[in-house]
Amino acid sequence: MARIRLMIVDDHEVVRLGMRAAFELEADINVIGEASNGAEALAKISVLMPDVILMDVRMEKMGGIEACREIRSQYPRIAVLMITSYPDDEAVTASILAGASGYLLKNVSRAELLKAVRQVAGGKSLLQPEASKKAIAQMTTLAQRSNPLPGSELTEREREVLSLIARGYTNKQIAEALYMSEKTARNHVSHILEKLGLSRRSEAAAYAVEHKLVTRRDQQP
Incomplete structure (x- = not known):
């Protein structure tokens, strides 16, 4: 069985080291690279070609959501798993719209983190139905703005x-x-x-x- 090629993207080195340590003993997961922001991740992907990217939401230079959007556009087979320190409904919705396969908090247990990486590597989504509903509602609103109803420009x-x-x-x-x-x-x-x-x-x-x-x-x- 092929090992899951994992890339970790976070602007804190200590966090990256901690995440790497969580996967080191797993026979089916191989951490093949790291990046400190979305722009750096994009620059490395064509060489590393990970299966899954564990992506921090908020980073300088290029945040996780913007990077996720670019990655999913250029490399649709790569699964992006967003991870952040704070729960944020808007960030969850934005992540879904950007094409993320899941959204986790950094206080997640090691077992849950491992399970999440394996699931998204297998093509599954970790997104909760309620979060998906919010994303669909936002997409509908954006579509209506792009294609306004006839006569909506009139007073x-x-x-x-x-x-x-x-x-x-x-x-x-x-x-x-x-x-x-x-x-x-x-x-x-x-x-x-x-x-x-x-x-x-x-x-x-x-x-x-x-x-x-x-x-x-x-x-x-």
Whole structure:
């Protein structure tokens, strides 16, 4: 059976020595290298080619989460096991999004540490379901920001005006319906067309119907 090639990345030499000592007597785990930060780890990976990287979360020059993201992008077969001194929900979520296979606290027992390295080396994830849910929720939020809902760039008042445009209202009728001056109504219409990248009221009306910002039944005044 091939030995697990392990790399330890931590900015404290004493911590690295302690972790190395935890694996020295294990026949199936071989510590093949160390690094003091994420940048140094990235520079050594192409030569060392570890199976698992035990990575500290917070380090100078390049932290563990950023390094994990780069490593998983360049070397997807390498498993990264994050380890830190303090529990932090945001760091757990960020680690999952970066592609980490697990997240441990440094006060973990030796037996638990050995078990974790073996599990991630075997392709298993140590991440708790609740942490994964938080990561999925954050990914959904980011996706929504990258792909905003139709009409989300409009203000509430502009959405009201757009609804009336789709129902065939003139500027004067919009002004009367929303208790504003005709000039203000005209300005709202101009801003709506500009924000949506449209040139005509008819296009705005079609946009509103297509994206269900107003129902077809309500198109007529």
